Amino acid sequence: MEQLTWINNQHQAMVSLIEKWADINSGSENIQGLNSLLRIMQKDFAILGGEAEVISLPPHKVIDLQGAVAEVPSASALRLMKRRHAPIQIFFGGHIDTVFGPASPFQKTTRLNGNTLRGPGVTDMKGGLAILLKGLEAFERSPLASVIGWEIVLNPDEEIGSVSSGHLFVEGAKRNHLGIIFEPAFSDGAFVNSRKGSANYTVTVRGKASHAGRDFHHGKNAIYALADFIQAVEALNDNPHRTTVNVGYVKGGGPVNIVPDFALCRLNIRVASAEQFASLHSQLDGIVHACQQRDGISISLNMDNACPPKPFDDKTKPLFEAYKLCAEELGIPFTCRESGGVCDGSRLAAAGLPTLDTAGAIGGSIHTEEEYLNLDSLTERARLLTLFLIKLATGDVSITRKDIP
Secondary structure, three states: OHHHHHHHOOHHHHHHHHHHHHOOOOEOOOHHHHHHHHHHHHHHHHHHOOEEEEEOOOOEEEEOOOOOEEEEOOOOEEEEEEOOOOOEEEEEEEEOOEOOOOOOOOOOOEEEEOOEEEOOOHHHHHHHHHHHHHHHHHHHOOHHHHHEEEEEEEEOOHHHOOOOOHHHHHHHHHHOOEEEEEOOOOOOOOEEEEEOEEEEEEEEEEOEOEEOOOOHHHOEOHHHHHHHHHHHHHOOOOOOOOOEEEEEEEEEOOOOOEEOOEEEEEEEEEEOOHHHHHHHHHHHHHHHHHHOOOOOOEEEEEEEEEEOOEOOOOOOHHHHHHHHHHHHHOOOOOOEEEEOOOOHHHHHHHOOOOEEOEOOOOEEOOOOOOOEEEOHHHHHHHHHHHHHHHHHHHOOOOOOOOOOO
């Protein structure tokens, strides 16, 4: 097939794109770096044609370390659309941010060997974005391109919960029949079929300061109250395949001759279903209420961000079967398993869109300074995307499409 052969000749171009993109710091809070990268990626994606729009995103609210609400600016997102009246409409998505800020020592790409590139975000998910670009570019060279219209959203804040861009995915789900997100596959090449839901919370505790010697009993110790809360939430941990609660950050107190009047913690929950989500949130509220029975203590529970669970349901399975059929034709192993991680594919699925969210690259050690990319996965996964689009356009594969109003 001509389009697949063309991709075989794009390997070095894909590697060069990834090196260029990854060598620009795109930490989630590096607004300048993210906007600079977005301008470059807008030029690179312009080869696909269509209408491009840079979207200014609103600031998001956070609870700072003093317990006050603060606004944090957001970088911009990029949306591209083409052939919005074609009979098949697909949402493509990916994030441009990484977990590595400007202060991280992990800033540049390094070629470890002929098939391995190490660098910040090379797998999660600059590699996936290169696969999207070249796979879609190959399909655009096909006479079947007129059958499929598409929407691409590149967002700058996925690694912090898509706190300002999440609505772009909910809106996109309403306009399209199916969704493909270019998060990385597992390191063995397996795809993710279901995901847990996740939420991050900040808990603030306020008491009353006093001299730890002269007036100890007049003080109200915020750390003791927070310790009660933490012990209680630890007991909520269930089977790791169901519910987990992780307290990941604690702050409070100062000089030990002062009864502390403020303490704070941040925690993350993971759940397998929407019902568990509601139940666990209710239990957290109950623990807060119980801990507030301490005299002179007030506790606030704030949900900072949340991402819904993504079940492997009947509307999603046909999409995976279609992708599997294409993988088998190309001799690519196709296996699936669940993940405790979350991504924007969960937002699409929760909005009713059949979604496959690990169409990206293969690598490993993501979110660490050892992150690496298997370079031979680039053309492999780009060919898979193109073949899927061609077969979808010809009707050789069928899927359950979301109805578009």
